[in-house]
Amino acid sequence: MKIGFIGCGNMGEAILKGLLESNVVDASQIFVHTKTEQRREALKKRYQINIENSNHLVAAQADILFLATKPDRYEQVIQEIKDVLDQSKTVISITPSFTLKTLGALVDHKTNVIRTIPNTPSLVGLGMTGISHEETVDKKTLNLIIELFSSFGEVMIVSEDKLPILSSLSGSSPAFSYLFMKAFVDYGLANGFTLEESVKLISTSVVGASQMVSTQNFPIETLINNVCSKGGSTIEGVNSLQENHLENLVKEALDKTTKRFLEMMKEKN
Template identity: 35%
Template sequence: MSKTIGIIGGGNMGRAIMAGLIKAQLYPADAVLVYDLNPAALTTLQTELGVQPMNSAAELVATADVVVIAVKPQVIDRVLTPLRASFRAEQLLISIAAGVTLAHLGTVLDPKLKLVRVMPNTPALVGAGMAGVAVNSQVTAAEQATVLAIFNSFGRAQLVPEDLIDAVVGLSGSGPAYVYLFLEALADGAVAEGMPRQLAYEFAAQTVYGAAKMVLSTEEHPGVLKDMVCSPGGTTIAAVEVLEEHAFRGIVMAAVHAATEKNRQLG
């Protein structure tokens, strides 16, 4: 594992990365460097997590072995261009900016650098993220393992070809929003049947969490697990019939496609 890691951008995702690394003991807090344009944010991060604030992005790049760019895609060129001459050939540069390709990073900086493109998601904030990782040809197998360890520290991560990153965005990147809509609808249905709303949210959230854990723990096909709940002539198959009549699966598939296409446009 590299000795120091620097994060440019102290927003929600940057913070999630810092907290995950420290909690998993991949890096001690004093080896996690951070720079943000907002001095108050830096002070808060130092106080709450013990990370080391840097005076500038250039100072961070000059110090860190691994650099994570955790800024919005619309400002990434503005952030990286002044740093072009600061990056070193042995450094790992990780971008989590949606839609920003490895080729674009290479154009802004240098294609000979070790460039990594990652699409994490917001459940990283609670240690349950899912991240797709794509790398350029300069990144070694050992360095790939380092990147995966970083993002596994606050959830799960998988190495994917870059041409699948758009689909990663449509699925896991945007997917939490679909799940929240579904969860809210589940709770609304129970509220309509007389259940208090906060209780309905608890039942709905635990049900979604438990079902997801069943898929990951058993490695069974979701259809097999669905059939386990659907007794012949029972309540669940009656509900599934209604979902099918209203094209539930087709609507979800269309949503994933829409988010995937939007990310292609951003790129």
């Protein structure tokens, strides 16, 4: 099996590194083209993968092809590679903008297309990828795609209409978590802790809290209450966040994120 990347920036590299570290594929099986030579050289040096001089050369060799450019390049790069696409290949979109129907039309229905929303924690093997596909995709191909994405994280198959919300919940949410965590790091720095200490304290606690939410069969409210000792310190912070409407702020941000996803789709379909 050969895997191609057309474009390989933040998200493409997260998938590429996730795949390599999971050992499901070897560097010799990966073929990449990006716009700039500088980026191609950097990726070659970092991962010892095959670098090609055109998108066409990548597509000609790959069985599975990640379109990892920004959405404004999708139409152009598909034009460049269309003549080498056939039923033996699978094209994977990772962008909000294009529906399966539009992607199918762009590739002249010559190849399988899968629509995904991955996230950047794939880089460290803790990704979360939403996948939508046409019913016509055969089981073997679908299982292979699921296996690839599962090698660096979790996978959720959803109907296409659910992708905009899924993207806010898992594609974009790492950015919101980083912003939240940045406030803790800044607080540690301002109060005598080093950067390393502050990062360790908050990142370990957030990993622990994530594990509690995903493994303990409690409502999240119970987990919050279990930290708030009666008459203790935490309740003061929780009350302050609630008085400042943290949950409403987050929901408003999610609404705006989803709205933009839908606008991006409207622009291209």
